[in-house]
Amino acid sequence: GNSVTQMEGPVTLSEEAFLTINCTYTATGYPSLFWYVQYPGEGLQLLLKATKADDKGSNKGFEATYRKETTSFHLEKGSVQVSDSAVYFCALRGSSASKIIFGSGTRLSIRP
């Protein structure tokens, strides 16, 4: 079945550091891939998405590229800010499915 594996946290970085959160997936067909972010006390919200191979999703300085050859969708940001502290979820939606499969989440903390 479909599944998502993301790096375990917590991840702690200093402000302006480079961020990578790894995500790999297992799926049949051509899934859509997502990164969701959850700020403290809030629900999840879509950060970015990519719907086909080699697509790059981007938003708020974050980027992720859909790599079919490595079944990966790693999240990157060149210079993190304290306000980026949150939990990040990698997720996929199968090509014939309605529901989204979420990873376990990675907690990110940014030190001033």
Place this chain on the structure above:
Amino acid sequence: DAGVIQSPRHEVTEMGQEVTLRCKPISGHDYLFWYRQTMMRGLELLIYFNNNVPIDDSGMPEDRFSAKMPNASFSTLKIQPSEPRDSAVYFCASSLSDTQYFGPGTRLTVL
């Protein structure tokens, strides 16, 4: 649009009591999802609806849990009787395409 609306935001109850959580999806969305989030188990999909019809309830933990969607603008998740292990944050989400929009959640504490 106001987004997905959930009520109450916080609920504290005693073991054995009935709990009802409510959700109003974004107008026009045809899918509605109920999730539960805990530190131990992470984010779990409980049930989802399409056009008010339950499609997959395989995530509902046991018969104490039930969910209804009487119309396109309202859904409930009921727990009867509640137990301490039901303590969690319950999220409702709605979608029209591939993106799900989450509500702020209901934090349930069962004493």
